[in-house]
Each structure stands twice: as structure tokens, then as C-alpha cells.
Amino acid sequence: MSLTDMTDEKLTELAEKVRAEYDDLKAKNLNLNLTRGKPSAEQLDFADELLALPGRGEYTAADGSDVRNYGNLKGIPDIRAIWADLLGLPVELIYAEDSSSLNIMFDLVSWSWTFGNNDSERPWSAEENVKWICPVPGYDRHFTITEHFGIEMIPVPLNEDGPDMDAVRELARDPEVKGMWLVPVFANPSGVTVSEDVARQLAEMPTGAPDFRIVWDNAYAVHTLTDEFPENHNVIRFAEEAGNPNRFWFMASTSKITHAGAGVAFFASSPENLAWYASHAAVRGIGPNKVNQLAHARYFGDAEGVREIMLKHAGSLAPKFKAVLDILKDRLGEYEVASWTEPTGGYFISLDVMDGTAARVVELARNAGIALTGAGSSFPLHQDPNDRNIRLAPSLPPVDELEEAMNGVATCVLLAALEKLDK
Amino acid sequence: MSLTDMTDEKLTELAEKVRAEYDDLKAKNLNLNLTRGKPSAEQLDFADELLALPGRGEYTAADGSDVRNYGNLKGIPDIRAIWADLLGLPVELIYAEDSSSLNIMFDLVSWSWTFGNNDSERPWSAEENVKWICPVPGYDRHFTITEHFGIEMIPVPLNEDGPDMDAVRELARDPEVKGMWLVPVFANPSGVTVSEDVARQLAEMPTGAPDFRIVWDNAYAVHTLTDEFPENHNVIRFAEEAGNPNRFWFMASTSKITHAGAGVAFFASSPENLAWYASHAAVRGIGPNKVNQLAHARYFGDAEGVREIMLKHAGSLAPKFKAVLDILKDRLGEYEVASWTEPTGGYFISLDVMDGTAARVVELARNAGIALTGAGSSFPLHQDPNDRNIRLAPSLPPVDELEEAMNGVATCVLLAALEKLDK
Numbered sequence: 001m002s003l004t005d006m007t008d009e010k011l012t013e014l015a016e017k018v019r020a021e022y023d024d025l026k027a028k029n030l031n032l033n034l035t036r037g038k039p040s041a042e043q044l045d046f047a048d049e050l051l052a053l054p055g056r057g058e059y060t061a062a063d064g065s066d067v068r069n070y071g072n073l074k075g076i077p078d079i080r081a082i083w084a085d086l087l088g089l090p091v092e093l094i095y096a097e098d099s100s101s102l103n104i105m106f107d108l109v110s111w112s113w114t115f116g117n118n119d120s121e122r123p124w125s126a127e128e129n130v131k132w133i134c135p136v137p138g139y140d141r142h143f144t145i146t147e148h149f150g151i152e153m154i155p156v157p158l159n160e161d162g163p164d165m166d167a168v169r170e171l172a173r174d175p176e177v178k179g180m181w182l183v184p185v186f187a188n189p190s191g192v193t194v195s196e197d198v199a200r201q202l203a204e205m206p207t208g209a210p211d212f213r214i215v216w217d218n219a220y221a222v223h224t225l226t227d228e229f230p231e232n233h234n235v236i237r238f239a240e241e242a243g244n245p246n247r248f249w250f251m252a253s254t255s256k257i258t259h260a261g262a263g264v265a266f267f268a269s270s271p272e273n274l275a276w277y278a279s280h281a282a283v284r285g286i287g288p289n290k291v292n293q294l295a296h297a298r299y300f301g302d303a304e305g306v307r308e309i310m311l312k313h314a315g316s317l318a319p320k321f322k323a324v325l326d327i328l329k330d331r332l333g334e335y336e337v338a339s340w341t342e343p344t345g346g347y348f349i350s351l352d353v354m355d356g357t358a359a360r361v362v363e364l365a366r367n368a369g370i371a372l373t374g375a376g377s378s379f380p381l382h383q384d385p386n387d388r389n390i391r392l393a394p395s396l397p398p399v400d401e402l403e404e405a406m407n408g409v410a411t412c413v414l415l416a417a418l419e420k421l422d423k
Numbered sequence: 424m425s426l427t428d429m430t431d432e433k434l435t436e437l438a439e440k441v442r443a444e445y446d447d448l449k450a451k452n453l454n455l456n457l458t459r460g461k462p463s464a465e466q467l468d469f470a471d472e473l474l475a476l477p478g479r480g481e482y483t484a485a486d487g488s489d490v491r492n493y494g495n496l497k498g499i500p501d502i503r504a505i506w507a508d509l510l511g512l513p514v515e516l517i518y519a520e521d522s523s524s525l526n527i528m529f530d531l532v533s534w535s536w537t538f539g540n541n542d543s544e545r546p547w548s549a550e551e552n553v554k555w556i557c558p559v560p561g562y563d564r565h566f567t568i569t570e571h572f573g574i575e576m577i578p579v580p581l582n583e584d585g586p587d588m589d590a591v592r593e594l595a596r597d598p599e600v601k602g603m604w605l606v607p608v609f610a611n612p613s614g615v616t617v618s619e620d621v622a623r624q625l626a627e628m629p630t631g632a633p634d635f636r637i638v639w640d641n642a643y644a645v646h647t648l649t650d651e652f653p654e655n656h657n658v659i660r661f662a663e664e665a666g667n668p669n670r671f672w673f674m675a676s677t678s679k680i681t682h683a684g685a686g687v688a689f690f691a692s693s694p695e696n697l698a699w700y701a702s703h704a705a706v707r708g709i710g711p712n713k714v715n716q717l718a719h720a721r722y723f724g725d726a727e728g729v730r731e732i733m734l735k736h737a738g739s740l741a742p743k744f745k746a747v748l749d750i751l752k753d754r755l756g757e758y759e760v761a762s763w764t765e766p767t768g769g770y771f772i773s774l775d776v777m778d779g780t781a782a783r784v785v786e787l788a789r790n791a792g793i794a795l796t797g798a799g800s801s802f803p804l805h806q807d808p809n810d811r812n813i814r815l816a817p818s819l820p821p822v823d824e825l826e827e828a829m830n831g832v833a834t835c836v837l838l839a840a841l842e843k844l845d846k
Binding site for chain 2: 036038039041044047048049051052053054055056057058059066067068069070071098099100102103106107110113114125141144145148149255259260261262280283284285286287288289290291292
């Protein structure tokens with residue numbers, strides 16, 4: 001029965017039961033962590049052979065160059081070609097760089113801030129005010145970058161097919177709005193995938209700022225939890241067709257495919273955007289780690305090789321997601337006290353608890369030895385206006401620990417709701 | 424006989440001979456390159472086993488952490504300990520980061536520019552004017568960074584024991600002077616090593632700007648051409664003792680030890696400077712490529728392992744340096760038309776030709792198929808006030824090609840000098 005339909009007596013009875021459950025939970029002295037979207041040891045083992053690649057005597061890229069020496073800011077063609085194929089992009093529009101796409105995103109904002117980008121009238125730092133569109137819930141590290149530069153973040157709702165386009169279109173007319181974060185496929189944390197229609201609207205919409213950019217952070221481009229892969233739209237072409245060729249800064253990486261933080265990051269964009277990026281990146285450094293790029297290219301073989309590996313990841317992750325969803329349904333479903341996403345890919349489940357209780361749920365869980373991502377993390381400045389959203393990251397713990405943690409979380413969600421109802 | 428002592432007749436005779444040599448040189452249709460300090464294929468082969476490291480099943484750092492997963496902005500203790508030992512620094516003051524120290528130097532300047540550093544009263548971008556001390560001849564990529572940010576570069580002479588300290592002390596009093604580039608050991612391109620006395624003076628001198636920094640780019644810390652290693656001074660301690668604890672940003676890297684651009688870069692500094700760096704680096708990314716750090720740590724073993732590898736490099740490089748120096752002496756010595764450094768380490772020979780002829784020498788060489796680093800490259804804005812200096816990079820070509828190229832260069836140096844004397 002829904003909590004809202006319960007009599008006062010029934011609520012009191014339930015509260016007693018849930019408090020007892022919470023006391024039992026605390027007595028277990030757990031030490032469980034659901035905070036970050038880290039791959040598990042089982043997943044990292046999939047790429048074990050990569051630890052011995054490219055292998056002795058193996059140092060020649062497809063273009064005949066020696067990957068052990070300086071040079072080639074764009075990255076080697078071997079790995080660029082695989083990702084171009086995977087993402088449906090022309091290989092000449094994709095650069096392969098070091099480690100994490102977060103680094104590239106930071107640099108793009110930083111260099112736009114200091115120098116202006118290739119469509120800027122002046123550096124962003126010279127503008128009176130710079131604003132940024134932030135679909136919510138969203139990726140906390142995106143918001144941390146814009147916060148770091150003092151950029152004013154404006155939340156817009158993320159719907160089932162992408163950001164609320166009426167809101168986005170309206171905001172984008174403001175010349176102070178310089179950009180927008182977006183995880184277009186299996187979004188962090190909601191799992192939402194942007195539809196082709198919304199992607200085209202984003203490419204086509206007029207903007208007040210000539211140097212407006214959408215950071216198309218395609219971090220989960222191939223990270224399915226089923227046996228089907230999502231469609232990856234060539235938004236760079238959409239934008240070119242719409243007469244806004246420089247609209248998208250397109251990111252991808254191998255971080256949750258091979259070894260997290262030790263892989264290859266990709267930056268795809270229009271020729272003009274790439275040239276602007278290179279004009280600063282070539283001052284910052286000489287080129288990426290091409291030995292690691294060759295190792296990755298040899299490990300994958302081709303785009304199909306990447307997809308095969310992703311099905312292994314799905315085999316490891318899908319039971320964990322199912323375990324979380326089953327417990328949420330079993331423990332919370334009848335009370336209608338929470339709602340959650342049921343993603344078919346990505347790394348997260350977005351849990352909405354009773355309004356005004358998310359911070360309390362996280363606190364209760366912490367006091368019981370279960371670390372959850374801080375309430376509000378998926379919102380700019382950690383400010384969830386409804387104190388409602390919690391990001392669950394099921395990937396890292398083994399299934400039995402995950403079940404233990406989620407049963408504890410369910411108890412905390414219920415207890416916080418009952419407290420809110422003064423029980 | 425010195426050119427200046429020659430009769431007009433002798434000069435004319437010599438000019439005829441040298442012109443004939445230059446015509447012969449052009450007829451060879453050479454295609455030789457002495458532009459950059461790249462390691463040769465022979466040197467890169469020394470690290471062949473690194474291409475298969477850390478090896479399957481090998482992913483645990485000395486602190487028990489799994490290098491395949493996210494985290495640890497400081498880098499793994501295994502590789503930090505080896506470099507701390509090698510450089511005589513406490514391990515807690517050294518971070519291991521990705522790829523190239525150039526990246527870190529750029530970020531340090533960029534973040535000081537945008538945010539100010541930990542001793543800044545305001546961001547450098549908010550200053551009326553920012554100036555930088557540039558010992559010359561120096562490293563072109565350093566100067567490119569400061570040029571990129573519009574920082575005014577002030578050259579000071581680099582003497583046998585380091586930068587001219589009278590000039591440096593005087594400039595450092597100016598509050599607009601925010602920093603200084605320096606390669607302290609086997610400097611690029613002169614091979615000069617900063618003495619302990621000069622290092623201490625740099626640590627001790629008063630500065631007008633509280634946020635003044637010396638970029639101590641120790642790129643060639645162990646890059647000997649003999650069987651002796653240079654002393655590496657702990658300037659961080661010198662600075663602390665002098666009451667200027669945050670004076671140095673200290674860099675090192677494996678770039679010319681293992682594989683260029685695919686290695687590990689090190690940033691050492693005071694605890695406050697490191698904390699400031701981390702406050703920005705942690706927004707830019709999650710952590711460095713720790714798999715590559717473990718591979719390097721396993722490859723080296725310890726500091727002695729690094730020194731053993733460097734002796735192999737010396738064995739490969741020393742004959743090339745000798746070949747260059749022998750040809751310069753044989754072909755140019757008697758005419759007293761040029762002078763050059765005779766470095767005991769590093770990657771470069773600095774050649775000073777007759778004043779006003781360096782650009783012409785590079786042009787003559789290029790027309791004969793020999794690519795030299797552009798004249799003036801070792802000076803801010805590529806402006807060598809005497810048009811005198813040429814940086815020679817002997818490492819990349821095999822000895823026979825190097826000899827052919829250097830014989831050609833010697834012809835060009837003589838011809839340009841004779842042209843200058845209107846012959």
C-alpha cells in the first residue's frame with residue numbers, strides 16, 4: 001500500500017518495523033561503497049592481455065610511424081579508425097589523446113576562457129557573465145568544471161528523449177549562454193539516450209552566442225547492458241547540414257572498456273574546431289602516448305572487437321543492475337515512496353526518493369556503513385531543488401555485497417520517508 | 424688562419440673553394456634532419472621489454488592498489504620512489520603524472536593565469552603586465568608557452584654556472600616579473616649545468632612578486648654523455664631553508680629514457696604548491712595512467728636501474744656528439760669563424776656562427792637538403808639579437824648521416840661568413 005494511503009496507525013506500525021530493520025543494519029557494521037562508477041576487478045580482468053601489449057618489437061603504427069618517438073598530436077590512425085567506425089564519424093574528424101575525455105573537456109573550457117574559441121569575439125573571461133545549460137540530473141564532474149571557472153549553471157530537465165528542448169532553445173538565445181553539457185547515450189545518472197530528433201534540434205537551434213558549444217560527452221557510446229547497441233548519431237554532420245558546423249565538441253574514451261584512467265580519450269569535431277584545439281594543444285605538449293594507443297588498437301583489432309568486449313561487460317554488469325532493481329521493487333514498490341530508472345546501458349541508476357529526504361537517506365546509509373554518492377551530486381553546485389535524487393553506482397561491488405548494500409539503502413529510503421511524515 | 428687575419432686575396436681564394444664545396448653539397452640531393460632532440464631507433468630499442476610490461480596479471484602497486492582503476496592523482500608510490508631517489512627529493516614532494524613535463528608546465532602557467540597560484544594576490548591575467556625571465560639560449564617550447572599567454576619575455580645570459588645572477592636578481596625585484604624558465608642540468612641547448620652556488624642564490628634572492636616561480640625543468644637530470652652523473656640539487660630544500668618555500672616548480676620525465684612522449688612526467692614542489700596544483704588537476708581529471716607508471720617502475724627496478732639504462736644511452740649518443748665536435752673543429756677551427764659548446768650531457772650542441780649569419784647558414788643548409796632548427800629558436804620570439812646561434816641536435820641520425828650533415832653545415836657556416844665579408 002502506498003504510504004500516502006496508509007492510516008496513521010499503519011504508518012506508526014511500519015515505522016517501528018523499519019526502525020528495527022535499521023538498527024539491525026547498523027549492528028552489521030558494514031563497510032560498503034556505491035559512490036563511483038568504477039569497473040569491478042572482474043571487468044578489469046577482461047583486458048588482462050592489454051597489460052602485455054603492444055609487445056616486444058611491436059611499435060609501428062598503420063602509417064609506418066614509430067610510436068615510441070615524439071610527434072603526432074592527432075594520435076595514431078590505427079585507434080582513430082576503430083573509433084571512427086564505432087561512432088560513425090569520418091576518421092579525419094577524430095583525434096586520439098591521452099587518458100580521459102574529462103581532461104580534454106577541461107582544456108576546451110579553459111582555453112575558451114583564456115583565449116576564446118574559434119568563433120569567439122573575445123575570451124570568455126572577458127565577457128560580463130558566462131552561462132551554461134546543464135541538463136539534470138547530470139554528471140557531477142561536468143558541473144565541477146563549469147563551477148571551477150565561475151560559469152553560471154542553469155539546470156534544464158532531462159526528459160526520456162533528451163533535454164527539454166523548449167527550455168534549451170529559449171536559453172540558447174541568450175548571448176551569455178556559451179555552452180551545454182550533455183551525455184547523449186545512457187546518460188549519467190539517468191540512463192537516458194538522446195533521440196535523433198532531439199540531436200537534430202540541438203544541431204539546428206539558433207544560438208545567441210556565435211561561439212556556443214555543446215559538449216557531446218559520449219562516454220557510454222557502446223556501454224550496453226543488453227545484447228543490443230545504441231545508435232550513435234553523427235551530430236557533427238547534423239550540425240554541418242544545419243549550417244552550424246562548429247556546434248559540437250564530441251568526446252569518447254576507452255575508460256570503462258579497458259582500464260579506467262589508463263586508456264585513450266577521443267575528441268571529434270569540425271575541422272575548424274580541431275584546428276583551434278590543436279593550436280593550443282600543440283603548445284601544451286608534443287603528442288599523446290602512442291605506445292598505449294597501439295596497445296589498445298592491437299587489443300581491440302576493430303570495431304567489432306570492441307563490441308565483443310562490451311558484451312562481456314554487459315554480462316558482468318547486467319546481473320548487478322537487475323539485483324538493484326529487484327530489491328528496489330521488492331522493498332519499495334508497494335509503498336510508492338520512490339521511483340527509479342531502469343537503464344539499458346551505462347553505469348548508473350537514478351533513484352528519486354520522497355521529496356526532501358535524499359540528504360537524510362545518504363546520512364542514514366553512511367551511519368550504517370554504506371557510502372552513497374552525496375545527495376545533490378547530479379545537480380550544479382550539488383543543489384537538488386527537491387532534495388530527491390540519489391545516484392546509484394552498481395558496478396564495483398560483487399553481487400552479494402551489492403544486495404546487502406541495496407537492502408540497507410531501501411531501509412534508509414523508507415525510514416527517511418517515515419521520518420518526513422513525522423513517524 | 425683566422426678569417427679576420429686573412430688577406431683579401433686569401434679570402435677570395437677560400438671563397439672560391441668553399442663555393443665549389445657548396446655546389447658539390449647541393450649536387451648530392453641530401454635529405455637530412457638535425458632539427459629536434461629525438462632519440463634514435465637504437466636508443467628506443469633499449470626499452471623494448473617495456474612494450475610488454477607490466478605483463479598479464481601484473482596490476483598491483485606497492486601500496487596494494489589496483490593500477491587499472493580510477494584514482495590517485497599523485498601517481499603510484501613505486502615510480503615516485505625511484506625518481507625521488509634519483510633526484511634526491513622526499514617522495515611525498517613528487518607527483519608522477521602523464522606523458523610529458525611540458526604539459527604540466529603549461530597547466531601551471533595556465534592555471535596561474537586564470538586563477539592565480541597559491542601565493543598570488545590576483546590571477547596573472549588581472550595584472551597590468553606579466554614578465555618572465557628567460558635565460559638564453561634556452562628551450563624553444565618554454566618560450567612558446569609564455570608567448571602563448573602574452574607574457575613579456577626578458578632574456579638574460581646563461582653563463583657557465585647558470586643564469587647571470589646580477590641580471591636575474593635585478594629583474595626579480597620587479598613585481599611584474601612572475602617567473603623564470605630554467606633547465607638546470609645539461610641545459611637545452613648549451614649543455615650548461617647550474618652550480619650549487621647559483622641554485623642557492625636563486626632560492627634565496629628577494630622577489631618583487633610574492634607568487635614568483637622558477638620552473639626548474641630538470642629534463643636531463645640523468646642524461647650524461649660520460650660515465651659520471653651530475654649532482655641534482657634539492658632546490659626545494661634550499662628554498663625552504665631560505666624562507667621561500669614555494670619558489671620552485673620542479674619537473675622531470677622519462678621522455679628521453681624510455682619512449683619519448685609515452686612515459687611518465689614528474690612534478691616536485693613544496694606541499695603548498697602541490698596542494699594548489701592538485702586543486703586544479705583534480706578538476707581537470709581523475710588521475711594519471713597508472714598502468715604505464717607500473718610498467719615503468721618494473722622496467723627500471725630502482726634508481727640504479729635508471730642509471731644503468733642511461734649509460735647505454737651515453738654509449739649510443741657520445742660517439743655522435745664526438746663526430747659533430749670533431750667535424751666542427753676540423754673544418755672550422757682554424758678559421759675562428761664559430762664557437763660551440765662541448766657538453767658532457769643532454770641532447771644538444773649550441774653553435775655560435777659569425778654574427779649576422781645564423782639565418783643565412785640555416786637557409787644555405789636547407790637549400791642543400793639539410794634541415795636545421797630555425798635560427799633564433801633558442802630565443803624568445805625567435806629573436807636572436809646577434810643572429811648567431813644555431814641549435815644542433817645530434818641524437819636522431821645514424822653516425823654516417825650525421826657526419827655528412829655536419830660536413831655540409833660546416834661548409835654553410837664558412838660560406839655565410841665569407842658572404843658576410845663580401846666575398
